[in-house]
Amino acid sequence: MIDQILYEHNPAPGKLDVLGVEEWPIWEKEPSEFPWEYPRQEVCYILEGRAIVTPENGEPVEIGRGDLVTFPRGMKCRWKITEYLSKHYRFED
Secondary structure (H helix, E strand, O other): OOOOOEEEEOOOHHHHHHHOHHHOOEEEEOOEEEEEEOOOEEEEEEEEEEEEEEEOOOOOEEEEOOEEEEEOOOOEEEEEEEEEEEEEEEEEO
């Protein structure tokens, strides 16, 4: 299913080390709402804040600090950032 958001709350620190999360770029955004489409799969780790991401044909998913989230390639969604958000992120082919 293209609109499936996968997330894990508070993954083990060892898992984050293996993924190299600390080396990924950081994206920050103030509270806002906007549409988004993922041309490639994105994996991100939420450093702070909260957001509700609603896939075009799916149920809303609330993400926040400590969540490791994977957004599938091709997914169209709507982001609603409810608290200032900061995340490490990586795009995958």
